[in-house]
Amino acid sequence: MKKPHFIIKNKFQKRRELYSDILTPIILKDVCERVTGCRDYTYEFNDTGYNEGRLAIIKYKGRTNFISFSEDRVMGRNSSFQSFPTALVRYHQEENKNKKIFFYFLPSSGNYETPYFKFIYRLMKTAGVEFLNEDDFLTSRIHFFTAVDDIITSRDMNRGRNRSNQSTYLTRGSDNTIQIYGKTYGASKYETTLLCLALSKIATTGIELYEIREGNLRILPAPAREVINNLGTIKIISTDLTMERREFEENDSLRSPRYIFNILERLGPKKCSFCNCEIPQLVEGAHIWPVADIKRESNLSQAQKLEKAIDGNNGIWLCQNHHKLLDFHILTISNEGELKIQSNLDEISSDFIKDITTTNQIPDTVLTSQFVGYLEKRNRAFQDSHYQILI
Template sequence: MNFFLVFQNKSFREEFSGGYLWAPKQNKFGQTFHHWNDMRNVSQGDVIFNSYNGQMVSVLIAKDDCKEHERPVGLDELDLWEKDGYMVEAEYINLVSPINYKDHMDSILQLQGEKYAPFNRAGRGNTGYLFRVTAELANFLFEIIERKNGHTKEQFFIHPITDKQVITEVEEGLDSTAVLDNTEKDLIIKARVGHSRFKNALLNKEMKCKICGVSDSRFLVASHIKPWSKSDNQERLDVNNGLLLCPNHDSLFDRGLISFNENGEILISPSLDEATKVFMNIHDFIQIQLTYQQQYYMEWHREKFFTFSLKTL
């Protein structure tokens, strides 16, 4: 596994929302640079620390090996580079507390390598895009991230899977059963791909359980407010139709045993006894903030799901 640091100052917003890294092959004078060419060394599972205005605001994991790719549409407006380039699809993990590289510069300078290192001797970022990070520097950065944000190093050593891999997995899994026709297969594939994108989009937006604040992404569930089975395709992928919840709170919400009124105050099914409420970590005074768009879906959940479950008591 390799580690890198990318300076994303001009392109951060576009690359973040598109979920990728991109660099041109050469500038308009035909010159190439190691900080662009090094993109070719990024492989699936590699970790890339970013720098945006002097701070690490997210950590990226490469979803796939680098490939040749034209300048994405999102970067066209900036019109800074030539069209031919390299792209790495990446999962962005946001840091709630950004890390100031300056605060740790002495150690960083000691631990970074000699060749193609991100910072110069004066502690300023080198001019360019992608730089190499030694394993020693990566370990140091992981320690700071854990101290400030609670993410452990192991959380970044995952292999996020691409849409293509999800499709392959589903197809291989389905072949063994071989009872589904193509339409059904298609539906399942769409659901799986959509769901992984849906969770990523929601993670970037909310980052922790809406109710209790659990932030370890391994335990967070992207719950649909209006259930998947009742939603149309647009609603299924609409990030506003999502709540990020921990497993306990998801299981309550998904069964319609809790919901929220128009002020975001919790509604709890009377079928839950006091002990269950304590163990499941809910109480009558919980209130969450809902956007106007989330309210639309929550009304459905409340009226059709929560109230309905009351009637069947």
């Protein structure tokens, strides 16, 4: 009978070494035994092209096995997992239906178990990856996610301090859709791809991927985009502002993924600023300077108006109750960030609002100078004397 056969592209894209230097006979034998049960194997290191995905392929008994290897050097959180989604995409592209994908830890001096790495391992397992040697390298077993909301919560907990470096956001829309807001270039595209492939395994509701484009920067790489499209469970929506321009022309409200993305970047996950409600289906982006008022501003060009309408500084997260109360001017925010209520409101309504509102001051983190600028524009038309401090 034929022995298992390794096919490995030998060249790195950015390093001088070769994969044959790293994937020693001892490692290949161990991988082969764990994947196929056989100790003997044949192999070829192929010098054409680069090895994308830190990948080896073993063909054996009609099955194509993809094995992606961990980094063998200490890497930062953004670069450590850039290869794996490429391997996963390659696996999905494989036409042989009899296929499996594995992950193998290589010895390295780095920490294998940072909270972020553990989050990524769980996503990988959810996406269908088998870990070949986790017991040798990790102190606790990796559990796959069983519910989308666990992924959303874990994603929020593992967000880097510098939000702009971690520009994939996962949340739900008011219709319960799972929404992925992802920059589709740079390091974020790898995380976006992995999130999509993991979510599609366990989601029971629709998934929308909003591709956040910037100028001519690339959309998700074509192979990843095609694989995500072929899953049939994820709707890819490009946000090149075409939708926003049309909406802005036609409506006084603005349905804009770009605006939501900008608020996510500014404030983090959805959480009502007035009551701390974190149920994403109930929390919306609320304009401070309303879209209708922006449209009436005579000394701004159309492009400048749209810019104001989608500016993350021109918004806060509010639950549906508080959003309506603000829109109808039953509640207002002073230029100093104090939350105020209409003075002549009946007592029952007033008591209800006090019950559901947990603060009377917008936190300093939200109250940037740009935000205050929008407050001043909003409040131009209002008499502060008609409102009083809550509580």
